[in-house]
Amino acid sequence: MTDSSANLDLPFIQASQAQKHVTHNEAIDILDTLVQLSVQSRTTATPPATPSAGHRYILPQGAAGAWAGHDGAVVQWGGEAWRIYPPKTGWQAYIADEAQSVIWTGTHWAGLLSGALEVERLGVNSAADETNRLAVASDATLLTHAGTSHQLKINKALPENTASLVFQTGWSGRAEMGCAGNDDFAVKVSADGASWTTALSLSAATGLAMMPQGAEINGPLSGTAILGSVSQTAGALFERGETGDGAYFKLANGVLLCLSPDLAVGAISTAAGSLFQSAALVWTFPAAFAAPPTVTGALGIAGTWMGNGPTAATNCSVTALSYQSVTDGGAIRITALGRWF
Incomplete structure (x- = not known):
């Protein structure tokens, strides 16, 4: 017979052993430590x-x-x-x-869980099932980094499948964001969980954003997408500029407005039938139109007005008119409105 047990090395009481309580108490002490x-x-x-x-x-x-x-x-x-x-x-x-x-x-x-752990279902304070193999019932869920960054990945097999996040009220869908049915990223909303409306879509191929329902913006707008260089294909909504010939204002929809500076007009004293006119004044537009624009203008002298002459896509000719001879023609301001494409 050995003196101790095989696993915990507990001392055995031997036959005819004196002070058996010492051996017994030692074994109890070992059990008290290790069990x-x-x-x-x-x-x-x-x-x-x-x-x-x-x-x-x-x-x-x-x-x-x-x-x-x-x-x-x-x-x-x-x-x-x-x-x-x-x-x-x-x-x-x-x-x-x-x-x-x-x-x-x-x-x-x-x-105990330092190695790989694989389970078919996992429920944390909730019951997991075949569809929801991970179920968590909690006030919050924390996913954090292990030193630097952290990514949450939702993967789908094919473009026509779905990879998305769905937000529900009483188990009825109200909002969804992700790639549903294609690879474009979309944000959809629903009032009943059955009918869905796309509010925002981002093209996977181009990155262009589309808002099929329109947008209501109650705050300020800024940035080069608002005021910059307009284009027929891509650019800002508005463009403005100034040259020595005046100022211009372009809209992305093709509208162009040009404003002249104060242009000096000579004497309005040349007879023209029952009227008097000034010498012709040519104004070169600060930005070119696609076709001759509509030209209007005014003088700062009572009883005078502007008369239109030949108009081209890049300039116009005007004269000052009056019912009576005016030796000092003053200044004229001209506005041209048309399209830049």
Whole structure:
């Protein structure tokens, strides 16, 4: 008969042994240490100066003092000295200061779930099923980084499949965002969970944004997409500029408005039937039209007005008219309205 048990090395009471209670109590003490094993920590490397009875520790690498040379062992204060127990493969322990359980692999203590974990379903405070294989009932769900960045990936097999996030009220869909039925990213809304309306769509091929229902904007607009260079294919909504010939204002829909500076007009004294006119004045537009625009203008002198002459896509000719001869013609301002394409 051996002197101790095979697994926990509990001492046996021998035949005709004196003071059998000593051996029995030692075995009880070992059981009290190792059964339902819970330790204070596995990072304390030096024995505490005033150890508490019953406190157990797993020794880390580089343990010192009375623990030196026993890395990985389980220790407990015995009242006068530290009892040291080398672990065996499969031992489990709860780490109090980490609130997690570990297992001795034969070489080191590892978390119970440190390896790969694969389950068919997982319900956290909720029942998972064949469709919702992961179900979580909670006030919040946190997905965070492991040092730098974090990505949440929703993958689909083919473009015609769906990869999206659906937001519900009482299990009835109200909003969906993602790639549903194609690879364009879309945001859809619903009032009843049955009929859906696309509010925003972003083309996967071009990145262009489309709002089929239109948009209501109550705040300010800014940026080069609002005021910049307009184009028939891509550009800003509005364009404005100034040259020595005046100012212009272009709209993306093709409208062009040109404004002249104050243009000096000479004397309105040349007879023209019952009227008097000035010499012809040619104004070059600050931006060219696609075709001759509509030209209007006015003088700052009572009883005078502007008369139109030949108009082209790049300039116009005007005269000042009056019912009476005016020796000082003053200034005229001209407006041209047309299209730039």
